[in-house]
Amino acid sequence: MKVLLSWIREFVDVPESAEDIGTLMSVRGLALEGLEPHGDDIVMDFDVTANRPDCLSVIGIAREIATAYNRPLNVPEGRDFSPAGSDHAIAITIEAPELCGRYAGAVADVKVGPSPEWMQSRLTACGIRPISNIVDITNYVLLELGQPMHAFDLHQLGGRAIVVRRAKPGESIKTLDGKLRTLTPDMLVIADASRAQAIGGVMGGAHSEVTTGTKRIVFEAAYFKPSSVRATSKALGLKTDASTRFERGMDVTAPARAMARACQLLEQIGAGQAAGTIHDVYPAPQSAAPIVLERTRVPGLLGMDVPDANVERILRSLGFDVQSASAEASTSAEASADRSAGHAGWNITAPAWRVDIKRQVDLIEEVGRHHGFEHLPSTFPGVQQAPASSDPRIARDRRVRTALLGMGYSEAITFAFIEAAAAEPFLGGDAPVALANPLSEKFAVMRPSLLPGLIDAVSHNRRHGRRDVQLFEIGTRFSPRGETRGAGFAWTGLATADHWSGARREIDFFDVKGVVEQLAAVSLVSLTFGEADVPYLVKGRAATMTVNGQHIGVFGLLDSAVGDRRDLPSGDEVYVAEFNLDALIAAAPADTLRATSLPRYPWVVRDVSILVDDALSAEAVRGTIRSAAPSTLIEVREFDRYQGKGVPDGKVSLSFRLTFQSPERTLNDEEVQVGMQHIIDALTRDLQAIQR
Amino acid sequence: MTAIDTSIGPDRARELFRAELADVRTDAELQALRTRWVGRKGSWVAAFMEALATATPEQKKTFGRGANELKKEVEATIAEREAALAAARRPAHAVDITLPGRTPALGHRHPLSLIRDEVGAIFTRLGYQVLEGPEIEDDYHNFEALNMPEEHPARDMQDTLYLATPTFASADASVGRPRGKAPWPPQPLTLLRTHTSAMQIRHMEQNAPPVRLVAIGPVYRKDNLDLTHTPMFHQVEGLVVGKGVTLADLKGTLAAMAEALFGAGTGVRFRPSFFPYTEPSAEVDIQCIKCKGAGCAMCKRTGWIEILGSGMVHPAVFEAVGYDPNEITGFAFGMGVERVALLKWGVEDIRLFYENDLRFLEQFGL
């Protein structure tokens, strides 16, 4: 809200500089947005919060300043003007009192022309274009008092009557901006005997617009229902200075005052004279009910003491009616003698312009902000019970995050909404969770997976010259079944950093599998792997992860077609993995971890090398070994796999290191040898293995 | 190198030796020097001994002492230098310690994640529980229960992103069931939460006071990307409810947080403001971390930088969750994680947080 310093000073005596006023008001609830010179005057731009439509006016801002500086607000009691006649000179009927609570009109004979320089200058400074003396008067009153006004050319009003009614179905009106607008019956119009002449609280009609030829006008100042103006303005896509104010709630007592001011200005600038008295139609006068302000509640909510005298001064200065309320139970002479002891608080009535005041806390805020938040002490809330524990996901995510950081992955955070096409391969048969009003096509659907975002991040880094990229993200994935928390990572480039001493090696499937296994290990679960068939991974280099049959995630080599669509440099091999952390935590054992004692007897190690069919999986060989082995076999590890010279085509040479140990005794050579023979027999019998 | 000539006498020879020793740098040079001066044959000392044999008794007396002193000095000095060279020599197993090491892989934390953790740690220390909630919300928890009914002007302040198809499902167990009331029909989830305040409601619906929590997580608004806006950003929401909680308690708490985040002595300022879910409401500034309050371009010469919105929980919010506003009071605040990170580290473009450029991420530690 832009206001001129000189205009404010008409209502309150503040010799202080605009800067000083701005600094103080910024900590009293009216933030100063900017200062701008205007001739030898200054335009002050205040940020008025949505709950304070009364401050969309010079008088409203002056009232706040007067309270802040503890100075009187000088409001003229009435505005004198001399009507030519003693009757209303117009008939006004409110047919829709539920949408229009008050309607004041006044007829005036006018000579249309430009308004005086000083008036034009003030309007211009406040961002309103001067049009003619009549329109300028309505805008001047709008700025000064906050009451929107309108002026009709009386000769264009059929039947010399004003009817405030709902629009008829299909009724249309050409508004002042030249557009033809079709109305609906939930909209309010100001009509003459036959047709709509204005949209109530939003905009006037072109037909009765004041022109240079206008001789007689009707000024309008009314109170319209906020929700109705809001709905009409929204439906028509038409926002005006008037609608902005009406939809936030105006002062129901203001129309008469505004009308008097307009008629007085008319005479003052020689633009005309009121033809009759003000016709003020106010079918159901409203009065505000007092609100009880309990004395103890002020320090109880604010945590600072405000002297009674200051409570009363602040509220009275802001226009509230303040009456002391005595304590219900103690009306004794002693109690009333000791005002503070027997004094329970106040009965407060808010002025009509304070549409935001509904409860006791609203009053306490008024007292608090004008007493000054700078007087608040710094204290801490008392603790009444032991703090409750935090969301367990936080500790779980931290564990996974720490492990990934330790394995060289940097943490990414990507937008949760992505392009529909980027989400498509990851939907897994679900419908996408799409947005109704996305910011753009790039942010159209909620991500079903963390991988599209990570792939884009890898692509960004690769296109900016980075060869090795390791990134992970922990975040929410969305499906029609709800939200799940996941952890995803992407890896491209070298397995270890370049070094002067050694050979470089590109990452492969088993680098990624190792990371996946470590993540399972820190979560205290062990994974079972199966072949994965998903549209975004290369078949044969992709695996699913399960824990006790529960699907946990997938990993593998990214399909180059998916990468190409995200502008990954062609030829890049990117490995990706994604875990469902919620499923992982559900699969993890409850907090039943028990440490086991260290073994007391030595272990025995035996190696075995065999030739088998190369289509046989390592898992199958391991399984055969385990099922044939004695219970003292504690570990089976592949330590060599060889194909080439000396190994027939279609065969592979596998070497296993087997570790035997008993918790009860030292194993002897003979029993280990018997166990090894069982294993070799089984491998030979079941897998047609040949011992090498 | 001067040819061996005993006629110059031992004293002059000693000067020669000292000069030659001064030029010796390596073991090999030292061994050559030794041979030349004290070798069994053809050395300076050997030559003096030979000359001595043919000298007159008178010559022997002075010349002999001089030659012996020369021999002693040469041997002692060479031994000394030999020890010094040995001490300076690299052993056979030595490496060039100035070559680069093999760097074990180690990732870097995202700056927003660092702030999340830091704020979580500060409030954990102050006895708060840290919570996370659903990101897709229903209209009730995001707006209505927070004193923003359909027609409330405050809904103008935030442009909300809505789902094309409302869903009824949520993986989050804390979907609202007000305490002590009959279970509600499931609320359709229709929008991306515009603030973490929705989490406050869910928590209060299920837990009796006192409450002391911070909720941290992503929130969404229909803001175009620019230097200071992204359509998704992160928020920290704090809520304390109990008997006798005051605005002064909020001030003390936020002052403690500001000092923990931005350094000791960082002052806070409360400016009255308006939020539908708090009354009184305050915007909170911290003393400009660049100019320490003196006024600079970063703080628009005010000495203060806005950091968060806060206030005393509105009684209508308590009523919505079944708390009695005559019995308890509470404070709440909401702060942007990105904003803190921008200020704390002097990041000039908020979009850097979402590009995940390793050149940016690697500036941050673990």
Ligand SMILES: [Zn+2]
């Ligand atoms: Zn500054």
